[in-house]
Amino acid sequence: MKRVRGAALLLVLWLIVLLTALIGAFALTARVESLQGRVLSQGVVADEAARAGLEYALVRINDDDPRRQWQPDGRDYAWRFGAAQLQLKIVDESGKIDLNTADATLLTGLWLTQGVDRDQAARLASAIIDWRDRDAFSQAQGGAEDPQYAEAELPYGAKDAPFESVAELQQVLGMTPALYTMAEPHLTVFGGIERPDPRFADGVVLQALGLDADALLEQRNAPVDPASPQAFLGFGSGTYSIDSRARLPDGRETVLRAVVRTGANRIPGSAYTTLRWEEGASPQ
Numbered sequence: 001m002k003r004v005r006g007a008a009l010l011l012v013l014w015l016i017v018l019l020t021a022l023i024g025a026f027a028l029t030a031r032v033e034s035l036q037g038r039v040l041s042q043g044v045v046a047d048e049a050a051r052a053g054l055e056y057a058l059v060r061i062n063d064d065d066p067r068r069q070w071q072p073d074g075r076d077y078a079w080r081f082g083a084a085q086l087q088l089k090i091v092d093e094s095g096k097i098d099l100n101t102a103d104a105t106l107l108t109g110l111w112l113t114q115g116v117d118r119d120q121a122a123r124l125a126s127a128i129i130d131w132r133d134r135d136a137f138s139q140a141q142g143g144a145e146d147p148q149y150a151e152a153e154l155p156y157g158a159k160d161a162p163f164e165s166v167a168e169l170q171q172v173l174g175m176t177p178a179l180y181t182m183a184e185p186h187l188t189v190f191g192g193i194e195r196p197d198p199r200f201a202d203g204v205v206l207q208a209l210g211l212d213a214d215a216l217l218e219q220r221n222a223p224v225d226p227a228s229p230q231a232f233l234g235f236g237s238g239t240y241s242i243d244s245r246a247r248l249p250d251g252r253e254t255v256l257r258a259v260v261r262t263g264a265n266r267i268p269g270s271a272y273t274t275l276r277w278e279e280g281a282s283p284q
Helices: 002-061 104-113 116-134 146-151 168-172 175-188 203-208 213-221
Strands: 075-080 085-092 239-247 253-261 273-279
Touching: 002 075, 002 085, 002 253, 085 104, 104 116, 104 175, 104 203, 146 203, 175 203, 203 213
Parallel strands: none
Antiparallel strands: 075 085, 085 239, 239 253, 253 273
């Protein structure tokens, strides 16, 4: 009888241990799910704050009051949306070098600003032109058509068609990841003009144009009387690259990078047409 009671007691103790373990597991699971939900909800808040930053930037670009108007020339603007702190940067795409319209001189100038020697810069510029032109003839300064891609053992040749994105530049013969990373912020496929507009160009593009970048940037950033004609740079081309970085009090960040087009060609019911859209959490 004592053995039966001892076995029953042992069984009860094991059941208590098992129930305790199950309750602990459920509590831990609930805690993890609560934390996951909180992270996800904060992510949504940060994402929406970054999108609000893009919308607000477009409003300020088109403000008729020169004292409130933001300029799409790459300068940084700060804004607060609820609990989120935002850093915004707007660049008119006409201030960048268009891969589909820039001539060899301008493209060579770009690579020279990146520390490339003149011969290699000329070859890269020629390879870009051979990629986008429709003929099968290499440029005089050593471009790259199908035979050159075959010699490099690449499984493709020159596209012989316009660039559809800046990222496509990585496929051009002679392009390296390091060069692409340095040049990408200064390039576009949405500019549509042969020479960038100096009003919106950054220092690298101004140098590639052969202009005095330091003097022009100093003049651009100098205080301007709102009543003077210089206060209005104009509204630009209507196609803008916007970087919107939202930071929450807990340190979470979301970065939105988009190229949008305003004006008559926008989608009905929308203030703009999205040409490129990249967003995600910023690494902590």
